Amino acid sequence: HISSNTPGATIRYTTNGAEPTESAGKIYKGPIEISKTTMIRAAAFKTNHFPTNIDTHTYLFLNDIYNQQRANEWPSSGVNGQALNYGMDPDITSRHTPEDMIDALSAIPSISIVTEQENLTSSGRGIYVNAQQHGSNWERPASFEMIDPKKIKSDMQINCGLRIRGGFSRTSSNPKHSFRLFFRDDYEGELKYPLFEAEGVDTFSKLDLRTSQNYSWAFGGSGGNNTFLRELLGRDLQGSTGQPYTKSRYYHLYLNGSYWGLYMTHERAEANFGESYFGGNEKDYDTIKSAGSSGGYNTEATDGSISDGSAWHTLWNMTQDLSRAPSIDRFMRMQGLDPDGSRNPETPIYLDVNNLIDYSMIIGYTGNTDAPPGNNNWYGVRNRVSNDLGFQFFVHDGEHSLGAYGATRDTINRDRGAGRPYNKSNPAYIRYYIEDSSPEFRLRFADKAHQYLFNDGPLTTSKVLAKLQHRKETVSKVIIAESARWGDSARSDPYDKEDWENAVKRLENEIRGRRNVFLNHLRLGRLYPKIAAPEYAQHGGQVAINSTIGVWAPIDATHLYYVIGEEDSDPEDWKDDLDPRQLGGAPSLKSKSLLVNETVLVAENTFKRAIMPEGQELDNLWFLNEFDDSSWPKGQMGAGYDKGTTYSEFIDPAFNFRDQVTPSEMETVFMRINFQIEDPSKHKTLTLKVRYDDGFVAYINGQEIMRKNAPGVAGSPLPFNVRATAGHKDSLAERLQPFLIPEGSFSLNKGNNLLAIQGLNDLKGSSDMLLSTSLASNKGQDGDTIYINIPDPIKSPVWVKSRSFNSRTGEWSALNSAFFTTASPPNDKNIVISEVHYHPSPPSESELKVNPNFDQDDFEFIEIMNVSDHSVNIGGCAFVLIPAENRLEGVEFEFEPTAIIKANERLVIVANRQAFETRYPGIEIAGDYSNRLDNSGEWITLVNKDGAIINSFRYNDKSPWPKLSDGEGPSLYITDPNSLPDTSDAVNWSASMTGGGNPTSANTANFFGNPTTDADNDGTNAIIEYALGLSDFVSSANQFPKVGTIRIGGQDYLSFNFRKNTEATDISYTIETSVDMKSWENSTNDGSMHFEEESLDLDGTPIHTFRLKTPINHENSVRYLRLKINY
Structure with missing residues (x-):
């Protein structure tokens, strides 16, 4: 119609x-x-x-689409030499069921572009068949339409301008081109739509629709490398470092009704992007980039200028000055800082050093060979008027990365020695000049590399694979549609999902090895020091009060410097109060230091003797100094066996006892190591380190010093066939585990000494066993590291930041930083989802003046509360989506690793920070969540960092859930969160008494006065009137609980309703029932009553209505009910 x-x-x-x-x-x-x-x-x-x-x-019938062939409007053959390819390949569609094809076509939203056919394929003016043409003369009017089969209400259409985008992919032999969309007043103005939901802005003047290009099934290149993942992964990784980045989503594209395959939206980092994300006016921004192949790969400004006096030219000259005469002053000046690292408001900021490092980190980690220092595929954006933000660089076009096109190469040091002309200037050239001249820059680079490449940082293998998995899951659902459309374009045997899966496996394998490769590249470029950073035995997290922190320090360090502080400082500030090193290289005045020293008594590769005994004759003799072990095998490595390969590198061939293992016998290993001591008095404490699978008992000079996973009591020798009391995982057994041997628990001889150790297994005929050891005095040695204990006890949540230092060379390590908390872990007994504002009122006129694009969903929030009497560590807790009714429900948000919620404190997450702060100024928020809450109800799920559910429930806008919370203004809140109520039961929720709810505040009141008084002489005492939301000073005899009937399904049920003061959290309510008025039953305990609905009295006080679960009949026609108020 x-x-x-x-x-x-x-x-x-x-x-x-x-x-x-x-x-x-x-x-x-x-x-x-x-x-x-x-x-x-x-x-x-x-x-x-x-x-x-x-x-x-556009109306899409998917039964048509998966059998679609060329539409009559499209040319039957190429135009201007442009290759054209149409329709879905029956060879592919026949491999899958119609249901599978339809599922693939509906698994993600679709974009429909509609324009005059001549605008695409006319030989004279069609942009598709003149794809190598650029500029506004090759822009055509079109319609842009969003179609989401899962969110019909979110469908959208706007008129726009359409161009072809890309570089090499514009070639006429490529039948699948990419597009750029322009949303200007020439058409219908800006696009206002949440393309990236909470991840990005919702107003756009430009948007790219890109697809696979160099590695494409549609043409040339190596289609076998086509994953649709590399390009998005690089930009996602930039975002994971906390830097601004360009966002993407996957879509099916329809071009004049013809299915055109899988595409990605892509923000374009230009002046309008700067305005959207950094503020100001887009006319004030410089956009510097490579002109690409069509511009000879020269550097150009598409907004602003790169001529003399421009910001880019000024930054370039400043790097030259730094290179000619290195100094901290020059390095700081380009950052708008004084020499001490503090901000100088009179000095423009040209360089954002952290942005440059993070950008370079992603280019280097991914091995992107089609990015700087090769002058291609980069963007730099800066506001030349405000001068308060340095150039922001953006990862762009990452197809030649992570194993594609030989991209395992070292791109962090590539072309370092080549010429650097200004007409090819780019972020890598800027970085080369600075890092060659500034040790501060190099150490900052190392700090960030350590942050990202270690301790579960964003560039650790597991985190990168997780990022990839997020995108992979989407593409896997739809790739058969791309295969059907384009799989046969470049070869007769069409590419299919199996080809894509194989390409993804190769990409994943590249990622698995990439971290170590990249770390070596950084060391080669002096961007990661030779001296290793300290490693905490436990990298942050929950610790007991008064715990101390163990540290593995490198043996080539002379000192460990550390600072412990309760309040985190900005690690990107040159004046970080918690950094043990000051700007310039001296130790911080706040830092403490520990000496890194030790004496190795027994190295792990010391010659030793070992056997796997087969009888008991040695049980009480073998560990004594005088025992003769000359007949035992001799070697330098560990002992044991492995039917696989896990322990192969640790087991000496002389001590491989695999052939002795039988399924009927419990095996053990005896090992003896002689060592010499010149002065026993110098060795007060020892550290024994053991690789063990699964237990051991150790002796020095016949005296037991340590046992682990071993039965019996200390000092009692074990028989040859004893079993370990517990297993020790292979991943732990591979590492030398330290055990402190305190003073007085051992005796050393001047001259010869004996370390004897018995290894235990936990299963007969086990698949593996390992025993290897070392011994040191003072501090133990683990390869290249020394175990040290920081003596300061942890009494409250703190940051521990440390560096290794070599006083002989003056070299500092990268910074290691971890947050330790004594707060309790979160669970369903201390954390409650306490308020949900799922359907806020629309924005007011004043709110729309702040942002005319606000809608009511932008004002949503969710509140959680700590109902315990102690702080709770919610770091890593997350709101997650869960499957329900063939869709995912909920919101997505993860709390910062350091997030602590204090006793009885409340915390909110919001749909839109700007909207929330406009309506609720001054309230601290934890962050913005993704997705929006469904106004008709959906699941909300909060899990801990390990994925265990803390709270999960489904709210609703239907009775008995409070109706006023559904768009009338009030929020939905738990009446009494401290009672740990069942959040899935509507009876425990109420509509807030105030419009907009009470984020971070209690909806509470407390009774004061004498509860038994009756000031208004209406026969009801004050506490009852308070509980019913009445006043003891106003007679209210007609507003007390009432009994009635409710008719449901042709049967009558006895009902009972009462006013409820939902702010009175010091009151609890119980309905009691009786058949004789003598014996009363709690209806909650016997389950006899059902909560029916919440309505409002004339004064706005909620009325709660309950009914009996059984209908009225002759057998139960008498029933008495009463309301019990508990105060």
Whole structure:
């Protein structure tokens, strides 16, 4: 049905993409029957009136699509040499069921672009068949339409300008081009739509639609490397470092009704992007980039300038000055800082050093060979008017990365010694000049590398694979549609999902090895020091009060410097109060130091003797000094066996006892190591380190010093066939585990000494066993590290930041930083989801003045509360999506690793920070969540860092859930969170008494006074009137609980309703029932009553209505009810 608000207007429409005019198009006379994929373009016309804009609606019938072939409007052969390829390949569609194809086509949203067919394929003006043409002369009007089968209400259409985008991919032999969309006043203005939900802005003047290019199934290149993942992964990784980045989503694209395959939206980092994310006016921004192949790979400014006096030229000159005469002053000045690292408001900021490092880190980690220092595929954005932010660099086009096109190469040091002309200037050239001249820059680079590449940082293997998995899951659902459309374009045996899966496996394998490769590249470029950073035995997290922190320090360090502080400082500030090193290289005045020293008594590769005994004759003799072990095998490594390969590198061939293992016998290993001591008095404490699978008992000079996973009591020798009391995982057994041997628990001889150790297994005929050891005095040695204990006890949540230092060379390590908390872990007994504002009221006029794009969903929030009497560590807790009714429900948000919620404290997460801060100024928030809450109800799920559910429930907008929370203004809140109520039961929720709810505040009141008084003489004492939301000073005899009936399904049920003061959290309510008024039963305990609904009295006080679960009949016709108030 099509209509116009103008009486007498004539509506014309087309179905072939053409624009309707006063004389072209069919005249609309009534509803149009649509039974196949159709594009309807309509406009209204009337004499002496301007025509309406053209509305375009695309109707997709997926049964048509997966069998689709060339539409008549499209040329049957190439135009201007442009290759054209149409339709879905039956060879692919026949490999999958129709249901699978339809699922693939509906698994993600679709974009429909509709334009005059001539705008695409006319030899003279068609942009698709003149793809190598650039500029506004090759922009055509079009319709952009969003179609989401899962969110019909979110469908959207706007008119825009359409161009071809790309570099090499514009070649005429490529039948699948990418597009750029322009949303200007020439059409219908900016696009206002949450393309990236909470991840990004929702107003756009430009947008790219890109697809696989160099590694494409549609043409040339190596289609076998086509994953649709590398390009997005690089940009996602930049975002994971906390830097601004360009966002993407996957879509199916339809071009004039023809399915065109899988595409990605892509923000374009230009001036309008700067305005959207950094503020100001886009006219004030410089956008510096490579001109690409068409511009000779020269550097250009598409916004602003790179000529003399421009910001880019100034930054370039400053790097030259630094290179010629290195100094901290020059390095700081380009950052807008004074020499001590503090901000100088009179000095413009040209360089954001952290952004440059993080950008370079991603280029280097991914091994992107089509990015700087090769002058291609980069963008730099800066506001030249405000001067308060240095150039922001953006990862762009990462197809040549992570194993593609030989991209395992070292791109962090690539072309370091080559010439660096200004016309090719780029972020890598800037970095080379600075890092060659500034040790501060190099150490900052190392600090960030350590942050990202260690301790579960964003570039650790597991985190990168997790990022990839997020995108992979989406593409895996839809790749068969891309295969059917383009799999046969470049080869006769079409690419299919199996080819994609194999390409993804190669990419994953590349990622698994990439971290160590990249770390070596950084060391080669002096961007990661030779001296290793300290490693905490436990990298942050929960510790007991008064615990101390163990540290593995490198043996080539002379000192360990550390600072412990309760308040985190900004690690990207040159004046970080918790950094043990000051700017310039001296130790911080706040730092403490520990000496890194030790004496190795027994190295792990010391010659030793070992056997696997087969009888008991040695049980009480073998560990004594005088025992003769000369007949035992001799070697230098560990002992044991492995039917696999896990322990192969640790087991000496002389001590491989695999052939002795039988399924009927419990095996053990005896090992003896002699060592010499010149002065026993110098060795007060020892550290024994053991690789063990699964237990051991150790002796020095016949005296037991340590046992682990071993039965019996200390000092009692074990028989040869004893079993370990517990297993020790292979991943732990591979590492030397330290055991402190305190003073007085051992005796050393001057001269010869004996370390004897018995290894235990936990299963007969086990698949493996390992025993290897070392011994040191003072501090133990683990390869290249020394175990040290920081003596300061942890009494409250603190940061521990440390560096290794070599006083002989003056070299500092990278910074290691971890947050330790004594707060309790979160669970369902201390954390409650306490308030949900799922359907806020619309924005007010004043709120729309702040942002005219606000809608009511932007004001959503969720509140959690710590109902315990102690702090709770919610770091890593997350709100997650869960499957429900064939869709995912909920919101997504992860709390910062350091997030602590204090006793009885409340914390909110919000849908839109700007909107929330406009409506609720001054309230601290934890962050923005992704997705929006469904106004009709959905699941909300909070899990801990390990994925265990803390709270999960489904709210609703239907009775018995409070109706006022559904768009009328009030929020939904737990009446008494401290009672740990069942959040899935509507009876425990109420509508807030105030519009907009009470984020981070309690909806509470407390009774004061004498509860038994009756000031208004209405026969009811004060505490009851308080509980019912009444006043003891106003007679209210008609507002007390009432009994009635409710008719349901033709049967009557006894009902009971009462007013409830939902702010009175010091009150609890119990309905009691009786048949004789002598014996009363709690209806909650016996389950006899059902909560029916919450309504409102005339004064706005909630009325709660309950009913008996059994209908009224002759057998239970007498029932008494009463309300019990508990105070």
